[in-house]
Amino acid sequence: xxxxxxxxxxxxxxxxxxxxxxxxxxxxxxxxGGSARxxxxxxxxxxxxxxxxxxxxxxxxxxxxxxxxxxxxxxERLLRFAPLQYAPVPVSPATRxxxxxxxxxxxxxxxxxxxxxxxxxxxxxxxxxxxxxxxDPTAISPGDFLQQVLPTHxxxxxxSTAGQRPEGDDAET
Amino acid sequence: xxxxxxxFTPDQAAAFLQVSRETVYRYLRDGRLxxxxxxxxxxxxxxxxxxxxxxxxxxxxxxxxxxxxxxxxAFLEADRLTPQQEAIARRAEVRVxxxx
Numbered sequence: 001x002x003x004x005x006x007x008x009x010x011x012x013x014x015x016x017x018x019x020x021x022x023x024x025x026x027x028x029x030x031x032x033g034g035s036a037r038x039x040x041x042x043x044x045x046x047x048x049x050x051x052x053x054x055x056x057x058x059x060x061x062x063x064x065x066x067x068x069x070x071x072x073x074x075x076e077r078l079l080r081f082a083p084l085q086y087a088p089v090p091v092s093p094a095t096r097x098x099x100x101x102x103x104x105x106x107x108x109x110x111x112x113x114x115x116x117x118x119x120x121x122x123x124x125x126x127x128x129x130x131x132x133x134x135x136d137p138t139a140i141s142p143g144d145f146l147q148q149v150l151p152t153h154x155x156x157x158x159x160s161t162a163g164q165r166p167e168g169d170d171a172e173t
Numbered sequence: 174x175x176x177x178x179x180x181f182t183p184d185q186a187a188a189f190l191q192v193s194r195e196t197v198y199r200y201l202r203d204g205r206l207x208x209x210x211x212x213x214x215x216x217x218x219x220x221x222x223x224x225x226x227x228x229x230x231x232x233x234x235x236x237x238x239x240x241x242x243x244x245x246x247a248f249l250e251a252d253r254l255t256p257q258q259e260a261i262a263r264r265a266e267v268r269v270x271x272x273x
Contacts, residue, residue, distance in 0.1 A: 026252040033252035037262040045270030053227045092234040122248040146258045
């Protein structure tokens with residue numbers, strides 16, 4: 001889905017990820033999908049998760065459109081327990097970012113307002129738009145993020161190194 | 174007091190929104206507000222109240238997106254993990270990183 005800009009920089013627990021409405025919607029419907037898994041990693045301290053009130057409204061609309069009452073309960077539970085911080089609602093985002101589709105501008109503006117390194121979205125059109133026109137933050141799907149970015153996390157890398165340590169290492173010290 | 178609560182009673186939600194208690198009950202009945210019924214009383218998450226305000230905003234400078242059923246189905250499909258992505262996620266999920 002994405003071209004991975006800024007991939008030379010490692011990520012850590014403080015790296016801000018901005019979750020789009022598409023991810024909040026998907027996380028509500030599928031606890032085993034990439035969105036729910038990435039939000040769970042934020043809860044476990046791997047990243048700093050962000051959203052905005054406006055993407056939450058969009059996600060709620062999507063949940064109501066497709067879901068039943070039980071799904072709305074799931075959505076409320078997700079928001080209650082997801083460790084998301086809320087980016088400020090931007091002023092006139094479409095005017096500030098004329099290259100972005102006016103309907104997407106508030107997402108891009110909010111992601112920039114919280115200094116997000118990555119905008120996590122399942123909307124390929126939005127990702128392409130941001131990566132081609134703007135590029136900062138990098139728009140990427142949850143699955144691609146898990147595959148391409150998570151392995152560069154400092155703690156993930158340490159874990160991998162520790163896991164690969166030869167058995168004789170302890171004897172040498 | 175309402176500033177610090179995560180959960181409202183209908184009366185507190187009414188005070189927060191500065192509408193009548195009956196209006197809050199009407200919002201609960203027609204689904205505009207999300208609430209839980211615990212026995213004979215309702216409790217309303219603060220986030221639901223705040224989202225109601227945002228969804229009825231008057232700011233013309235912000236346009237929100239609406240998705241079609243086909244869009245939403247495509248998002249769920251795109252959310253599926255490959256076996257490799259699943260393995261990477263599972264490996265990270267076993268660790269809780271210390272608060273820093």
